[in-house]
Amino acid sequence: MSDFEGLNEATYRQAGIVDEYAAQESLHEGEERLLERVGDLSGARMLDIGVGAGRTTAHFLDRVGSYVGIDYSPELVDACRRRFPGADVSVGDARDLSRFADGSFDLVLFSFNGIDYVADEGRRRVLAEVRRVLADGGHFMFSSHNRDYSRLGKLPWQDARPGRTMLKQSAHALLHTRRRREMRRRELVGRDHVLVNDNAHDWSLLTYYISPPDQVRQLADAGFADAECFDQWGRPSATDEASVWRHYLAR
Ligand SMILES: C[S@@+](CC[C@H](N)C(=O)[O-])C[C@H]1O[C@@H](n2cnc3c(N)ncnc32)[C@H](O)[C@@H]1O
Numbered sequence: 001m002s003d004f005e006g007l008n009e010a011t012y013r014q015a016g017i018v019d020e021y022a023a024q025e026s027l028h029e030g031e032e033r034l035l036e037r038v039g040d041l042s043g044a045r046m047l048d049i050g051v052g053a054g055r056t057t058a059h060f061l062d063r064v065g066s067y068v069g070i071d072y073s074p075e076l077v078d079a080c081r082r083r084f085p086g087a088d089v090s091v092g093d094a095r096d097l098s099r100f101a102d103g104s105f106d107l108v109l110f111s112f113n114g115i116d117y118v119a120d121e122g123r124r125r126v127l128a129e130v131r132r133v134l135a136d137g138g139h140f141m142f143s144s145h146n147r148d149y150s151r152l153g154k155l156p157w158q159d160a161r162p163g164r165t166m167l168k169q170s171a172h173a174l175l176h177t178r179r180r181r182e183m184r185r186r187e188l189v190g191r192d193h194v195l196v197n198d199n200a201h202d203w204s205l206l207t208y209y210i211s212p213p214d215q216v217r218q219l220a221d222a223g224f225a226d227a228e229c230f231d232q233w234g235r236p237s238a239t240d241e242a243s244v245w246r247h248y249l250a251r
Contacts, residue, residue, distance in 0.1 A: 022083070024052075048069040113245050146232075212246055
C-alpha cells in the first residue's frame with residue numbers, strides 16, 4: 001500500500017467522518033439519471049463497493065434481487081450495519097474481490113468517487129476485478145474526479161467570485177494551511193491522471209483526477225466493451241469543465 005493510500009484509509013476511519021456519512025441517505029441527481037439507463041433492477045445481483053455508512057444501501061436494498069456491500073473501513077461498515085442490521089455488508093477491499101466468483105453480479109457500484117482514493121496501480125486492479133465479477137451484459141456504475149475541472153488545484157481566493165462563500169472557503173483553507181502544505185508535497189502528476197489534495201474532509205485526502213477519454217481508455221484496458229460518460233448531474237457529455245466529478249456507466 002502506498003503512503004497516500006494509508007492516509008486516505010485512515011481518514012475514512014475517523015469518527016467525525018463516519019458520522020458525516022451516516023447522516024446521508026439520498027441518491028445524487030447524477031446517480032438517479034444513470035439508473036434510468038440501467039433499467040429494471042428487480043432481479044439484479046448487486047455489489048456495492050465503498051458502501052460507506054449506507055447512503056446507497058438505503059436506496060437499493062429493497063429494490064434489487066440480492067445486495068452485497070463492502071468497504072475497507074471497519075468503522076463505516078459498523079455504521080452501515082447499525083442502520084441496516086439484516087444487510088450483507090462487510091469489510092472488504094475493492095482491490096481484491098477474490099471472494100466473489102467470476103460473473104457473479106449484474107450491477108457493480110462504486111459511488112461518490114470512492115475509486116479515487118486508491119493509487120494508480122490499485123485502481124487498475126479495481127477495474128480488472130470489477131470486470132471479472134461482472135456478468136456479461138452487467139453494468140459498472142461509478143464516479144471519479146474530473147481532471148478538466150476548471151477550478152482544479154486553485155485556492156478559493158485564486159478564482160472564486162468575491163462574496164460570502166469565497167470568504168468562508170478561504171477561511172477554511174487558511175485554517176488548514178499546515179495540513180495543506182504537508183499534503184501538497186505528496187501531490188503528483190501521473191501518466192494519465194493527477195493526485196491532488198482538495199478541500200474534502202478538511203484537506204485530509206489525496207484524490208485521483210482523470211480526464212474522461214483517459215478513464216474510458218482505462219476501462220477498455222480492463223476489458224469493458226463500452227463506456228459512457230456523464231457530467232456531475234448525469235447529462236451525457238464527453239468533456240466539460242464545470243463538473244468536479246463525472247459519472248461513468250460501463251458494460
Ligand atoms: C466518498 S466515500 C463514499 C461513501 C458512500 N459510497 C456514499 O456515497 O456515501 C468513499 C468510500 O469509499 C471507500 N473506499 C475507498 N477505497 C476503498 C477500497 N479500496 N476498498 C473499499 N472501499 C474503499 C471509503 O472507505 C468510503 O466509504
